[in-house]
Amino acid sequence: MAPRGGGTVQTGKQDNPGLSIRFWHWLRSQRLQDVLTGYAFIAPAFLSLGVWWWFPMVYSVYLSLTEWDFLRPVKKFVGIANYLKMFSHAEFARVLWNTTYFSVATTVFSLLSGLVLALILYQKIRGTSVYRALIFSPWVTPTVAAALVWLWIYNRDMGILNNVLSLFGVPRIDWIGSGRGALRLWAMPSLIIFTIWKTMGYNMVYFMAGLTTIPSELYEAAEIDGAGTWDKLRHITLPLLSPMTFFLLVISLITTFNAFDQIRVMTRGGPGDATRTMVYYMYQNGFESFKVGYGSAVAVVLFVILLILTIVQFRLARKWVHYA
Amino acid sequence: MATETAVSAVRYKKGLGNVKHTAARALMHLVLIVSSLLVAFPFIWMLTRSLMTAEELKRSRFTLIPSVLQWSNYVEFWHAEPLFPRYFLNSAIMAFGVLILQLIVAMLAAYAFTFVNFPGRNALFFVAISTLMIPVVITYIPSYIILSSMPMWLRVCWSILLGIAGMATIWIVLRFLDTIFSGLAGRERPWVSVLWRVVLVIGVGAVWAVRALPALRAGAEAPVFAQLSTLALAFLVYDLGITVAEQFPPSTWQAVGKALWRWAWLLGILAYIAYRVPHWLGENWLDTYQGLIIPSAVSSFGIFLFRQGFMGLPKELLDAAKIDGADHLRILTQIVMPLSKPLLVTFVIFDLVQYYSSYFWPLLITNSPTMRVLTIGLQIFFIEKGYYGIRWHLIMAANTAAVAPLLILFFLGQRWFVEGVATTGLKG
Numbered sequence: 147m148a149p150r151g152g153g154t155v156q157t158g159k160q161d162n163p164g165l166s167i168r169f170w171h172w173l174r175s176q177r178l179q180d181v182l183t184g185y186a187f188i189a190p191a192f193l194s195l196g197v198w199w200w201f202p203m204v205y206s207v208y209l210s211l212t213e214w215d216f217l218r219p220v221k222k223f224v225g226i227a228n229y230l231k232m233f234s235h236a237e238f239a240r241v242l243w244n245t246t247y248f249s250v251a252t253t254v255f256s257l258l259s260g261l262v263l264a265l266i267l268y269q270k271i272r273g274t275s276v277y278r279a280l281i282f283s284p285w286v287t288p289t290v291a292a293a294l295v296w297l298w299i300y301n302r303d304m305g306i307l308n309n310v311l312s313l314f315g316v317p318r319i320d321w322i323g324s325g326r327g328a329l330r331l332w333a334m335p336s337l338i339i340f341t342i343w344k345t346m347g348y349n350m351v352y353f354m355a356g357l358t359t360i361p362s363e364l365y366e367a368a369e370i371d372g373a374g375t376w377d378k379l380r381h382i383t384l385p386l387l388s389p390m391t392f393f394l395l396v397i398s399l400i401t402t403f404n405a406f407d408q409i410r411v412m413t414r415g416g417p418g419d420a421t422r423t424m425v426y427y428m429y430q431n432g433f434e435s436f437k438v439g440y441g442s443a444v445a446v447v448l449f450v451i452l453l454i455l456t457i458v459q460f461r462l463a464r465k466w467v468h469y470a
Numbered sequence: 471m472a473t474e475t476a477v478s479a480v481r482y483k484k485g486l487g488n489v490k491h492t493a494a495r496a497l498m499h500l501v502l503i504v505s506s507l508l509v510a511f512p513f514i515w516m517l518t519r520s521l522m523t524a525e526e527l528k529r530s531r532f533t534l535i536p537s538v539l540q541w542s543n544y545v546e547f548w549h550a551e552p553l554f555p556r557y558f559l560n561s562a563i564m565a566f567g568v569l570i571l572q573l574i575v576a577m578l579a580a581y582a583f584t585f586v587n588f589p590g591r592n593a594l595f596f597v598a599i600s601t602l603m604i605p606v607v608i609t610y611i612p613s614y615i616i617l618s619s620m621p622m623w624l625r626v627c628w629s630i631l632l633g634i635a636g637m638a639t640i641w642i643v644l645r646f647l648d649t650i651f652s653g654l655a656g657r658e659r660p661w662v663s664v665l666w667r668v669v670l671v672i673g674v675g676a677v678w679a680v681r682a683l684p685a686l687r688a689g690a691e692a693p694v695f696a697q698l699s700t701l702a703l704a705f706l707v708y709d710l711g712i713t714v715a716e717q718f719p720p721s722t723w724q725a726v727g728k729a730l731w732r733w734a735w736l737l738g739i740l741a742y743i744a745y746r747v748p749h750w751l752g753e754n755w756l757d758t759y760q761g762l763i764i765p766s767a768v769s770s771f772g773i774f775l776f777r778q779g780f781m782g783l784p785k786e787l788l789d790a791a792k793i794d795g796a797d798h799l800r801i802l803t804q805i806v807m808p809l810s811k812p813l814l815v816t817f818v819i820f821d822l823v824q825y826y827s828s829y830f831w832p833l834l835i836t837n838s839p840t841m842r843v844l845t846i847g848l849q850i851f852f853i854e855k856g857y858y859g860i861r862w863h864l865i866m867a868a869n870t871a872a873v874a875p876l877l878i879l880f881f882l883g884q885r886w887f888v889e890g891v892a893t894t895g896l897k898g
Contacts, residue, residue, distance in 0.1 A: 176792075177587075183798045184588030190631055191579035191598060194768035197624060199601045202612035209611060216615075263505060266498045279884050280506040283513070286880040286887075288827035290845040291869045294852055295512045298519075298862060306515065309531045343509060351888055404605050407829045411849055425607050432611050433834055445608040452605055 203449070210443035215436040228443035237419060238427075245423040247334055248341075249402040256342045257394055260349025265383070267350070268357045278354070282347035289344065289407035296340050297322070297412055322413050322421075330420040333413050337421055340408055345401070349394050356390030357383070388467045396459055403452055424448045516873070520544070520866035527863050543867040550855045550864060553839055554871075557847035560759075564832070564843055565825040567763035572821060573814075574635050575768050580776030581802045585788060595777070601770040607830075613765050614834060617755040622748060628764055629747035633740055637705050644709055661717060667710045671703070678703050694750050701739060708735035757837045766825070772817060779813040780806060815886050823876055844872050 163171075172178060210228055212221040232238050263281060267274050284292060299305050300321035308318045321336045364382050373381070406425045409415060415422035415430065422430070424444060432441025514534070519527060520543055522536040548554055582588070583595045648663055655662045682696035708731070715728045755761035783806065791801050807814070829845040836842060842850065852865050880887060 179797070180586050181588045184582045184586040184591065187578040187582035187586065187798070188594060188598075190575045190634075191768050191773060192594075193627055193631070194575060195598060195601055195770070197616070198613060198765045198768065199604055199609060199770075202609035202616070203604055205612035205615075206608050259505075263502070266502060269495070269498060271495075271498060271502065275884070277502050277506050278888065279881065281509050282887070283877060283880060284509060286823050286876045287513075287873050288829070288845050288848075288876070290827070290829050290848055291873050292512065294848060294865060294869055295516045298866075299512065299515070304528070304862070306532075343512075347509070354888075400605065404607055406607070407827075407845075410829070410833075428607060428611075429830075433614075438611060442611050445611065449605055449608045453603060456603065 206442045206445055206449075209438055210440075210446045212439045214438040216438055217436075221439075224439065228440050229447070231440065232443055232447065237422075240419055241422055241424055241427045244334065244419075244421060245403060248338060248405065248421075248423055249399060251335075251338045252341045252345070252402045252405075253395065253398040255338070256345045256398060257349050257391070259342065259346045260394075261353050261387075261391075263346070263350045264353035264357060265379075267354060278347075278351065282351055284344045284346075285348045287344075290411050292344060293340065293408045293411040296336075296343075300336055300412075323417065330417050333417055333420045337408060337412060340412070341402070341405065344408075345398070349398070352390055352394055353387065356387045360386045385468045389469055392459070392463050392467045396456060399455060399459070400452060403448065424451075513873075513877075516866050516869055519862060520870045522863055524861065524863050540863070543863050544871065547851075547855075547864040547867045547871075551847070551851050551868070553842070554847065554851075554868070556840055557842055557844045560762075560841060561826050561844040563759055564762045564828070565822050567759065568766045568825045569818060569821045570635055570639055571631075571763065571767040572769045572772050573817070574638055575631075576772030576776050576817075577802065577807070579773045580780055581798070581806060583773070583777050584780040585801070585806075586798060598770055599774055602774070609765075610831070610834060614756070617761050617765070617835060619753055620751070620755055625748035625751050625753075626744050628760070629743050629751065630740055631767070632747065633701075633743035636701075637736075637739070640702065640705055641709070663713050664710070664717060667706070667713055671706050671710055674699075674703055674706060697746060697750075701743065704735065704739050708732070708739075711735070756835050757841050759841075761835050762832060762841075762843070765831070769821075772821075775817065776810070776813065779810045783809050812886070815883070819879065819883055819887060822879070826876060848872055 209221070211223060211225060213224050213228075214221040263277075267277060271277070299307050302308060302318055302320040302323055305321070307321065308316075312318060319332060321332045360383065364386075365378055368378050368382060403423075404425055405423065406429065409421055409423060409426050410429075413421040415426045425448065428441050428444040428448065431437045431444060518534055518536060521539045521541065522530070522543075523538075523540050526533075526536060579598065583591060583598075644667075647666070651662055651666050652659075678699050682699045685693055685696040686700065711731045712728060715724055715731065718724050751760055752758070755764070787805055787809075788801060791805050796804070827845060828843070829849075832843045832846055836846070848868060851868055855861070855864065
């Protein structure tokens with residue numbers, strides 16, 4: 147960069163330093179430091195996100211259009227054949243129904259029981275922290291370990307559940323097994339009850355956190371207006387708790403759609419296909435029968451369903467969630 | 471944030487909490503007692519059954535307390551499956567490995583997204599957060615395929631990241647020891663931090679000279695532990711140098727010397743790591759620790775959580791540090807991290823619980839018995855050594871042992887758990 151005129155260079159020397167000095171200042175400037183540090187600091191995160199999240203997602207879509215068994219050198223491109231096959235299978239309808247059943251029932255009852263317990267615990271009850279710790283504790287146990295204990299609770303011949311029921315003359319039920327006298331009817335409720343047991347405390351603790359944010363002035367004002375406990379619950383507590391309810395609803399939907407551990411340990415999708423959910427269906431196809439393409443197609447459909455459900459939930463939320 | 475909740479909890483005198491009828495309160499207590507007993511029942515059942523003999527267990531239908539406590543069950547299950555210590559170790563390696571990586575990756579990113587100005591910051595943040603929408607199972611089949619043949623450039627990238635994580639871990643341990651030793655020294659004493667570091671370097675150096683040096687000298691391909699210990703020793707020497715320099719009053723020469731020393735050592739160590747470690751990691755990561763840990767290296771929830779926490783910190787402190795000439799890494803480690811301790815503890819506990827319990831991913835990618843994590847080990851034990859639930863006393867003993875670490879951690883840190891849920895939940 148040559149100076150445009152001799153005069154300007156002469157006079158500019160005091161306030162307009164030379165190129166190398168300016169370069170040095172630029173090198174030492176906060177701005178450059180910020181830009182470099184910013185990108186350096188997010189680089190590890192974006193490397194991981196790219197390699198283990200976004201690329202796999204795109205790759206899944208590609209794999210779902212192929213037929214492959216992890217071994218053969220070539221992935222055979224089959225277009226949307228996997229999807230057509232999936233949607234024409236009767237078993238896929240069953241899988242969809244199982245997933246919905248499991249997810250909706252678990253979510254509703256887990257949230258409801260969490261809400262009721264949180265409301266009770268918020269009445270300044272003595273020993274709150276003990277109750278809270280006890281009810282939350284299933285959440286910190288590994289699902290597999292807990293499921294093994296529940297496997298025994300549900301056991302047909304030795305399980306405590308049947309032992310208790312037999313006191314009332316109820317015949318022994320094979321809750322989750324596929325053996326003699328197995329009723330496919332009971333397997334899913336058994337799994338759902340286990341999952342409610344596992345997640346109830348988590349919802350309760352979140353609801354309790356939500357309750358602390360409700361300003362007490364509102365209740366005071368309502369009391370002056372002569373509102374009873376039920377009115378306060380209906381018109382203050384529940385509306386002001388709705389952001390937390392919404393948050394828990396979204397979380398619960400995602401986690402129940404992704405549930406795998408308890409199904410694998412307790413029922414392996416059985417008896418028959420009574421507890422085969424989408425994630426388990428993907429596992430069986432992808433990793434037990436090595437149908438990579440079909441398994442990927444199931445995973446993609448799972449993703450799309452979850453995406454649609456979440457968007458719908460956010461849309462509906464405008465109607466019932468009140469942000470203070 | 472924690473104080474905020476506490477304040478509103480204190481203020482919450484009236485609220486819904488005015489159910490005064492004795493009958494109503496008794497009913498509420500009843501509901502609570504019944505539900506906590508129901509929730510706790512599987513644990514009680516597990517614990518008491520683990521202390522019974524097989525015969526008593528078969529006979530008793532409702533007995534809660536064993537007639538004689540059979541502590542020997544715990545010895546017996548340990549003998550029945552000699553690999554159990556290995557399962558615990560693998561789970562611990564996985565949980566702590568994931569934890570350290572996630573902490574570093576998430577905190578760096580969250581710091582940049584909160585405090586550093588760079589073009590495209592907000593857009594990139596939303597790109598990162600959008601990952602929360604992806605269910606993890608959709609990534610399993612492709613990740614499995616990627617892991618089975620890791621390309622070289624990825625291995626180099628991960629080696630460097632692992633190197634940084636390793637050095638950061640040693641650095642944090644050293645800082646922690648600093649607080650202990652300065653506490654032991656009583657009041658502020660100069661050179662204490664140098665003194666114990668010299669002792670440490672001499673100690674580690676002696677072990678290294680006896681154990682690792684001969685192996686390094688002997689052949690072209692020294693064992694991994696010898697090379698790793700060399701790297702660790704190099705980092706200790708580097709840290710000693712920096713600590714010595716910090717004993718002198720700040721001056722231009724001190725700053726220049728520190729910078730030279732820092733870049734020479736760190737770049738040297740990283741170059742060596744980038745050159746050697748990709749070979750140790752190998753091409754096929756199935757059935758390895760790196761395969762268990764590295765695909766979980768980033769938690770977009772963690773990034774979100776830390777950003778929320780960081781945004782609540784007082785800006786003035788950071789500005790003051792900037793005026794003092796501190797760079798971003800220094801601000802992060804010496805101001806931001808200590809200030810967000812509650813958030814850190816919460817994240818640590820939640821992450822440990824999640825990855826100690828993880829089952830699906832290890833089930834997919836591990837194969838050999840020595841690589842099993844605890845959850846898989848338990849399930850295999852149930853099938854192979856418990857004969858599908860015939861030897862319940864042993865299964866329950868193993869279960870109790872597996873559950874105990876988390877439950878103990880939880881009951882010790884109960885307050886952190888619940889406060890953590892409160893603080894993370896309010897922002898959610």
